[in-house]
Each structure stands twice: as structure tokens, then as C-alpha cells.
Amino acid sequence: MPRPDPNASDWSDLDLLTVEEATERLSAEISATTEELAGLADGPARDAAAHRLGLLEKAKARAARGASRPLYGDRP
Numbered sequence: 001m002p003r004p005d006p007n008a009s010d011w012s013d014l015d016l017l018t019v020e021e022a023t024e025r026l027s028a029e030i031s032a033t034t035e036e037l038a039g040l041a042d043g044p045a046r047d048a049a050a051h052r053l054g055l056l057e058k059a060k061a062r063a064a065r066g067a068s069r070p071l072y073g074d075r076p
Helices: 019-038 044-065
Strands: none
Touching: 019 044
């Protein structure tokens, strides 16, 4: 089991949020990470922040699309 990333946000409740709430929350995190990235010199911390920014942008794109399918099938 991989160790949790101490820099990662807890996104476990994104499925419970509306599309607007999720994209707003992720946009705020993207802004904060972009500002953090601008202040970092080249090195492992900058690489980690850049990776986290990419993950946030992908999560925002997924959230903007909304639910792709129900959690369980629509058949009994």
C-alpha cells in the first residue's frame, strides 16, 4: 500500500459535491499550487509541486464533466 502524500489534498468528498462546488474548490487549489510553484527553485520540491498541479488540473477536468456513470449499475 503506497504511503499517503502529505502534500496532497483530501479529495474523498469530491463525489458528494456539485460540479460547481468541486470545480471551484479545485480552481482554488490550482491557484495556490501555481503560486507555490512560482516561488520554488528547481529541485525535488518544484517537481512535486508541478506534478501536484497536473493532478489538480486533471481532477478539475473530470469534475467539470460531472459523473460519468452511476456508482452501481441501473439494473437490479
